[in-house]
Amino acid sequence: MMLDEQRLTSVLHELADREQFSPPPTQRVLDRVRPRATAARRRVGWSLAGTGVLAAAAAAALVLGAGTAPVPTPDRAPTGQEILLAAAEGAERAPATPKRYWVVKTTLVVRYLVNAGYHVTDRQVVQEWKAQLPRDLSWTGSLNLGAKPSTPDDEAAWRADGSPTEWRMGPVRLSTASESARVVEHPTGGGDYFGESEVSLAEIRALPADPEALKRWGERRINRQSIMPTDTDVHFATAITLLTSAPAAPAVRAAAFRLLASLPGVRNEGKVRDALGRTGTRIVVAYGDRQHEAIVDEAAGQILASKGNREPRNDCAGSDQQDRCDGKVTGVPDSYFEVEYSDGPPRPPTTR
Amino acid sequence: MREDPLVSFTAFVEAAWGRHVRLALLLCGDPHRAEDLLQDCLVALYRRWGRMDTARDPHAYLRRMLVHRNVSRWRRERRETLTAQAPEVADPRAGMVEPHEQLRRALMALPTRQRAVVVLRYYLDMSERQVAEELGCTVGTVKTHHSRAMTRLRELLPDFTLSAKEATTQ
Numbered sequence: 134m135m136l137d138e139q140r141l142t143s144v145l146h147e148l149a150d151r152e153q154f155s156p157p158p159t160q161r162v163l164d165r166v167r168p169r170a171t172a173a174r175r176r177v178g179w180s181l182a183g184t185g186v187l188a189a190a191a192a193a194a195l196v197l198g199a200g201t202a203p204v205p206t207p208d209r210a211p212t213g214q215e216i217l218l219a220a221a222e223g224a225e226r227a228p229a230t231p232k233r234y235w236v237v238k239t240t241l242v243v244r245y246l247v248n249a250g251y252h253v254t255d256r257q258v259v260q261e262w263k264a265q266l267p268r269d270l271s272w273t274g275s276l277n278l279g280a281k282p283s284t285p286d287d288e289a290a291w292r293a294d295g296s297p298t299e300w301r302m303g304p305v306r307l308s309t310a311s312e313s314a315r316v317v318e319h320p321t322g323g324g325d326y327f328g329e330s331e332v333s334l335a336e337i338r339a340l341p342a343d344p345e346a347l348k349r350w351g352e353r354r355i356n357r358q359s360i361m362p363t364d365t366d367v368h369f370a371t372a373i374t375l376l377t378s379a380p381a382a383p384a385v386r387a388a389a390f391r392l393l394a395s396l397p398g399v400r401n402e403g404k405v406r407d408a409l410g411r412t413g414t415r416i417v418v419a420y421g422d423r424q425h426e427a428i429v430d431e432a433a434g435q436i437l438a439s440k441g442n443r444e445p446r447n448d449c450a451g452s453d454q455q456d457r458c459d460g461k462v463t464g465v466p467d468s469y470f471e472v473e474y475s476d477g478p479p480r481p482p483t484t485r
Numbered sequence: 486m487r488e489d490p491l492v493s494f495t496a497f498v499e500a501a502w503g504r505h506v507r508l509a510l511l512l513c514g515d516p517h518r519a520e521d522l523l524q525d526c527l528v529a530l531y532r533r534w535g536r537m538d539t540a541r542d543p544h545a546y547l548r549r550m551l552v553h554r555n556v557s558r559w560r561r562e563r564r565e566t567l568t569a570q571a572p573e574v575a576d577p578r579a580g581m582v583e584p585h586e587q588l589r590r591a592l593m594a595l596p597t598r599q600r601a602v603v604v605l606r607y608y609l610d611m612s613e614r615q616v617a618e619e620l621g622c623t624v625g626t627v628k629t630h631h632s633r634a635m636t637r638l639r640e641l642l643p644d645f646t647l648s649a650k651e652a653t654t655q
Contacts (some may be wrong), residue, residue, distance in 0.1 A: 136639050137647045138607065141588075144645075145608045148585040149507035152516050157502035159495060162524055166494070166531040 165317065213399035216414050216431050221390035223434025224376075227383050232474035234271075235263040235380035238482060240469040242408060244283055245307065247300050251290035252283040255307055260316070260482040262475075263324070263380060265334070272479035274316035280307040314481035325379040327355045327371065334380065342384035344392035347371060362423075365396055369418060369425050376436045377470045386434065393418070393427075402426075409469050413437045438469045494534050498527055501547055508548065511604045512555045514593040526550040549619060552605070556597045584644065591641040599634035602627055 211219070238260040244252050256278035264271045280300070282288040291297070300307040324333040332354065341347060351371030352364060361367050372389040375381045381389070393399070393416075402415035405428060413428040428438040502523065509519035530547055582590070592600050598620065605616045613631070617624045639646050 135647055136635050136642070137645050140645050141603075141638075142607045142610075144584050144588045145511060145604070148589055149511055149608065151585060152507070152510055154503075154506045154510075154516065155520065157499050158520070158524060159498045159502075162498050162527045162531075163491065163495065165524075165528045166491075 210401055210403065213401040213416050213418075214394045216401050216416060216429055217390050217394035217399065220429050220431040220434050221387040221394070223430075223432050224386040224390055225383050225434070227386070227434050229383045230474070231265050231380065233265060233269065233476045234474065234479065235265055236473055236475045237261045237263065237378050238471040239377075240409065242467040242469075245280070245300070247307075249290065249294040251287040251294070253280045253287065253291070253300065253307060254283040255280040258314075258482045258484065261378075262316070262477065262479040263334075265380065265474075272316050274314065274479065274482045276314035276482045276484070277312040278484070279309050279311040281309055314483065316479050316481045325374065327351070327374050327379075332379070337379045337381055340375070340381060340385045342382070342388045344388050344395055347375070347385075347388055347392050363421070365418075365420055366423060368392060368396060373425075373427065373436065373439050377439060377468070377472065383434075390434065396420075407438050407469055408467065409437075409471075411437055435472065436470060438467060440467055490534050494531055497534075497543055501527065501544060504544065505547060505551060508604070508608065509551055509555075511592065511608055512551060512597075512601060514589055514600075522551060522555055526554055529554075552601050552619060553621075556601065587642060587644065591638055594641060595634055595637060599630045599637070602630040603634050603638070606631065 238258065241255075241257045241259065243255050243257075245255060246252055258274075258276040258278065260274040260276075262272040262274070282291040298309045324331065324335075324337055326332070340350065348364075348368045348371070351367050355361070355367050355371060361370060372392045375389040376386055396418050398417075398419040400417045400419065402417050404412060405415045406412050407428050411430065413430045416427050416429050418425045418427075426440040427436050429435070430437050506519055506523050509523045510516055513519050513522055526547055530543070530550060533546070534543075592603065595603065601620065602616055605611045605619055606613075611619065613624050613627050617627045620627065
């Protein structure tokens with residue numbers, strides 16, 4: 134006796150076809166990938182800036198840590214290089230004992246231009262628990278705080294628009310509602326993404342504690358995108374990722390600060406208080422038509438916040454594809470970082 | 486200018502769901518687990534999305550993920566529930582059951598790789614060589630899985646068997 138293969142085929146199809154399945158759970162899938170998508174891109178804006186649309190007027194208003202009050206400084210302010218070299222020493226002094234997880238908590242603040250012509254600001258917290266032991270899984274936590282009109286003027290325009298509580302723009306759905314925090318398993322090896330190039334924990338641990346060697350490594354290793362047209366962009370991105378995301382050794386972090394100090398057009402823009410209420414020094418790196426910003430806590434040897442290059446243009450103006458412009462990011466996100474080692478266990482993020 | 490990968494990924498999720506959820510059902514034998522499995526695979530696929538070779542068919546890639554993740558998940562769950570009851574593997578011959586339900590139960594009684602071979606061969610109509618590529622094993626291994634699976638299915642599905650005469654005339 135043998136099995137009737139034709140019957141097997143037809144009953145297999147019957148078995149498959151009779152079941153009713155739910156429609157594609159697209160939003161649920163996107164919600165699960167969004168922390169990763171955002172995290173991979175948040176550091177210096179990477180491709181967000183590449184697709185970004187930014188009116189020049191908006192660019193002028195959109196300053197990292199907007200609304201912060203300058204703190205008085207002594208007679209001769211230190212130069213940008215001096216701040217960054219002091220931060221290198223701060224990084225060297227930081228405790229070096231790894232724990233079970235390297236925890237990177239990022240508060241992302243992104244402005245969107247919606248169809249009706251006003252801006253809304255979306256706030257999201259992404260917290261990555263990068264496992265430092267091979268037996269552990271990494272975790273990613275997220276907390277969406279919801280979107281709201283960016284300024285009082287935007288709020289008036291929003292009311293005139295009928296006070297919508299949701300904006301849908303292609304894959305991005307913004308809502309005024311906050312969502313409850315959660316934390317999910319993430320099958321990664323505890324390394325990091327530099328742009329879209331995945332770097333293992335082992336490679337991060339083996340990085341050279343030398344600024345020039347780090348530049349060469351970044352040039353070789355980072356998959357260059359349109360957002361990083363020059364070597365200097367790549368160097369900046371390498372250093373910022375090492376300092377705000379990757380579990381690099383103190384000596385390598387110090388070298389990353391020295392790398393930043395060696396970049397052209399480094400300026401000290403004075404003391405500021407960031408969106409999380411922390412005080413730091415605003416550093417601007419400007420060359421050609423490119424500009425990057427970071428807030429540095431030089432005593433602790435940490436980057437508190439970063440913002441990438443801006444592209445002051447508005448592709449949507451006069452466009453016949455206005456709907457495609459809805460939700461374009463009008464600036465790269467302001468990212469506020471908190472990094473530390475922890476023994477866990479991973480928990481959903483809070484706003485503290 | 487580079488398009489946001491979320492845009493193309495969203496379109497892919499919409500297209501992939503209907504195309505692969507039935508395969509997932511056959512691979513894991515339960516509609517809810519099938520949806521979970523497919524959703525997990527889509528989330529994992531996003532990791533590769535920005536770096537996928539454009540020449541590579543993402544549907545084929547997703548299909549392989551379904552097969553492999555189902556095998557490894559099954560292993561993990563078996564370890565965890567080894568002492569618990571063996572669920573869903575009721576005797577397919579018991580009671581009056583419709584053919585598709587008989588087949589579902591019989592498939593569930595197969596080891597996951599054998600089940601994958603049957604599903605790929607007879608549902609997706611793949612050749613032994615294609616199945617081997619899909620599973621990342623040799624054609625010989627596929628033959629072994631196939632023959633063991635068919636032996637077991639013949640025991641479990643007497644209604645599906647042909648007599649020697651029917652077989653020769655078919």
